[in-house]
Amino acid sequence: MVGGRRAAPRCGWGWGGGWGCCPLLCLLLCLLLCCGAASKPEVSMPAVLEVEIGSTARLECSFSVPENSSYTSIEWFFVNAVGLGGQPGAAPEVLHQARPQINRGHSRRVRLCLITTSGLQVDDTEYKERLSVGEDKALSISRVTRQDDARTFICQVGAGSQGVGENYTELYTYKIPTVPEITPNSAGIPAHSNDMPEIAKCTSENSFPSPNITWYKNGEQLLPEEDKTKVLTTVVRQSNGLYTVVSTLFTKVTREDRSSVFHCTVHYWLQGQMRTVDSPRVNITVFYPTQRVELRVVSGSGMVKEGDDVKLVCDADGNPAPVFSFFKREPEDNWQDVSSLADTNNGVLMLHEVNKSSSGLYRCQTLDLDDMTLHEGDAELVVNYIEGVHVKVEPSSPLHEGDTVRLSCNAHSPVALDYQWRDAKGKKMVEGKQLLLSNLTFENSGNFSCRVQARSVPGLEQSKQVAVAVQGKPRIVDISSPLYVRQDEVVNLTCKAIAFPRPSIHWSINGTTHEYMENQRVASNLTVRVSHDLLRAGAMCRVSNALGISEKHIQLLDQKPSESKGIIIVAIIVCILVVAVLGSIIYFLHKKGKISCGRSGKQDITKPEARKDKNVVEVKSDKLSEEAGLLQGANGEKRSAADQSEKYIDLRN
Ligand SMILES: *[C@@H]1O[C@H](CO)[C@@H](O)[C@H](O)[C@H]1NC(C)=O
Ligand SMILES: *[C@@H]1O[C@H](CO)[C@@H](O)[C@H](O)[C@H]1NC(C)=O
Ligand SMILES: *[C@@H]1O[C@H](CO)[C@@H](O)[C@H](O)[C@H]1NC(C)=O
């Protein structure tokens, strides 16, 4: 074997002190051997194969046998590095640069298998179960382990009399580290502490070879620095040969680091290249004392008005938040503790439905438990209000119909006010403080309201209502007279009056009365059976109050007997029938062509038709008015109806 090795192009290699002999002799020998070796099989193998632990390693061996002959045997070996402590995997980047030497030191070859033309013969080694040979004679080793498989494998090709050639591959195993796990210090870290506090731990598990861990704050690498930053690393080699690396970062933090993010990165080599895996980014809790306290007034709208809910928010810049207390300045610079109204944990003072007296200077005080320092913040609360809305009525003496009255509205407020007057229905009448009501009547008196609004404070308004009462003796405004009735009929007599104070209504006759209010009027209905006396004398409505009496007479008129009505109706029906019959006759004749059908003729017929409709409507409306009691004299009515029917006939002739 060793002889074959010497014959390889790397001649002189492994000869030890052989270089010390005569250079000429050596050259000669070398040439001789090299030329002789030209006929030996050439074996080509990759210097290094990197395989992930647990996967299958495929070691390739390609060769060329000279002069068309074939190989006679292929043998696979591994080198058992007895007593060689060094693990080649420890510094792979170095190993990539120069091929290591085999069979140095106390190592020995162990044959794995023999491939001849007659087949494969597997030797009884530790690889017996995990080994296979492909068609291309490549050796596959499955379930590669970290401990046993990182070694040198040799492929030796024999070509009978041509001799043997061989080459070897270093098998390196690796395990890619998992994504590192980062655990920030959950207890919180005081800013500006004297010692270097622990920030976070970074753990990279089960990798080979052991990786490196670096630290970053806001994306920038943190390098160890005296009195500022240090990193402690522990590497644990597990029984399966893999490494777990734990790196702990210690660094001083400032208040600004409350928003810093930290992460760690694992660096490892793979196939000659440096790779990295980043951990997730984490925040840390930084404790720092309060330096500034600010008290703010927070309300729904911009300016605070009476009735609002107001929040006084105390902002302290310390972490954790300090203990808050609230005070309000009372007269004589007396500060009253109002903390009982506050949510002191959050530093919020809630004031519900504030009023004028809620205004004033408020103070928030904090006590930082870390350094026992007191801080204060003040805020002025201004509650806008309107008070004392007052209406002056001039003259103040009782008012009578025809009088003029002036209403003046006034109110107090720290802000500018707008005034306007509205009537009882809420309709705007005038803008301004004053409302002049001239020529007062019972009707236009009533309730008026002055609405006061603060221009600059939306929603702040008040109003005041005043009643303008015009006093006077009653005025009868509506009476059901004259009334057409029939004897023994039950009728309603109505009398409506207006006055202030409210008047009472009396009737001159007995009956059932019903009194009610309608708008500002007092109305009375008297239900009564029409007697002969009543028909003759009529009824009297008398309205009175403290200021006087008014009365009016209701005239009752007898309606004509009902036959006259019947006669009219019969007459109308007859007329309509006559018209209808005549119309159909004319239509029939016209169809038969017995009447000349000129344009003018046609118009003559259609015109009265239209007029007829009109007349019918007139008759109907007459009938309606008759029912309302306006119809007079059946004779006249009858005559007019007769006139109408005569007219129709005239038109047709
Ligand atoms: C082994 O194989 C490599 C890659 O093919 C080749 O460069 C090297 O010369 C070979 N060594 C021998 C001794 O044949
Ligand atoms: C780990 O760090 C050491 C020292 O900085 C360095 O020599 C080595 O190459 C690093 N290894 C990896 C895998 O980054
Ligand atoms: C870190 O904290 C800041 C502020 O508290 C927050 O905005 C940010 O989302 C946090 N980032 C992470 C990764 O938790």
Ligand SMILES: *[C@@H]1O[C@H](CO)[C@@H](O)[C@H](O)[C@H]1NC(C)=O
């Ligand atoms: C006052 O009102 C009455 C009744 O409405 C009217 O007749 C009169 O002209 C009015 N007078 C004035 C000065 O407006």
Ligand SMILES: *[C@@H]1O[C@H](CO)[C@@H](O)[C@H](O)[C@H]1NC(C)=O
């Ligand atoms: C005026 O307002 C008062 C109180 O709201 C009410 O009692 C009165 O009926 C009102 N007067 C009129 C004329 O609407």
Ligand SMILES: *[C@@H]1O[C@H](CO)[C@@H](O)[C@H](O)[C@H]1NC(C)=O
């Ligand atoms: C009063 O009488 C008038 C006329 O008959 C009638 O229209 C009205 O409904 C009556 N009112 C009441 C409240 O009875």
Ligand SMILES: *[C@@H]1O[C@H](CO)[C@@H](O)[C@H](O)[C@H]1NC(C)=O
């Ligand atoms: C009204 O009725 C009363 C008793 O119910 C009676 O004394 C009086 O005479 C009657 N008046 C008239 C005008 O009928």
